[in-house]
Amino acid sequence: MVTDAERAAADLARARLERLAQPFLEREGVSWGRMFSTDGLGIRGKIFAVVPHDGGLMVKVPEARADELVADGAVERMVMRGRELREWVVMPDAASDAEWSALLAEAHAYVDSITP
Numbered sequence: 001m002v003t004d005a006e007r008a009a010a011d012l013a014r015a016r017l018e019r020l021a022q023p024f025l026e027r028e029g030v031s032w033g034r035m036f037s038t039d040g041l042g043i044r045g046k047i048f049a050v051v052p053h054d055g056g057l058m059v060k061v062p063e064a065r066a067d068e069l070v071a072d073g074a075v076e077r078m079v080m081r082g083r084e085l086r087e088w089v090v091m092p093d094a095a096s097d098a099e100w101s102a103l104l105a106e107a108h109a110y111v112d113s114i115t116p
Contacts, residue, residue, distance in 0.1 A: 002053045002054060003054075006053065006054035006055060007053075009054060009055030009056075009093055010051055010052065010053055010054060010055045012055065012093065013051040013055040013056060013057065013093055014038075014039075014051045016057075016093075016097070016100070017041070017049065017051050017057060017100075020097060020100055020101055020104060021041050021049075021104075024041055024104060024108055025041075027043075027108075029043045029044045029112075030042070030043050030108070033045065033047050035047040035050050036050060036052070036053075037053075038050055038051060038052075038053070041104070041108075042111075043108060043111050043112050043115055044115045044116070045115075046111050046114075046115045047060070047111075048060050048104075048107040048108055048110070048111035048112075049104055049107050049108075052078070052090060055092075055093050056090040056091060056092050056093055057090065057091045057095075057100050057103065057104070058078055058088055058089070058090045058091075059088070059089060059091070059103050059104065059106070059107035060087050060088055060107050060110060060111055061087060061089060061103075061106055061107055061110050062087065062110055063086045063087050065106065065110075066086065066087055066088070066089045069089055070089065074091065074095070074099070075089035075090055075091045075092075075103075076089065076090050076092075077089055077090075078090050091103050
């Protein structure tokens with residue numbers, strides 16, 4: 001169950017994502033979409049970034065890159081129903097806008113490359 005503090009963190013993170021999303025929304029094929037009961041950024045219908053229900057920025061990157069980011073301590077693996085997701089990682093709210101933007105760019109490039 002999501003606490004009030006987690007809900008407040010998620011609200012702030014969603015507002016931050018909306019602000020940082022503007023340059024991506026100017027790109028062809030990028031739009032808002034739904035995933036995990038929340039809005040996220042997608043390209044040609046495939047989501048590449050979303051804010052989890054407890055805050056942070058969750059993105060899809062190649063598994064090897066996810067491994068690197070986790071090893072560096074920059075992100076944590078997304079865990080759903082007790083299972084780590086191979087390509088989904090969560091960057092904390094404490095990360096800078098520049099770090100969030102860089103991760104958004106990586107996620108966009110990856111999902112763009114694998115989405116017909």
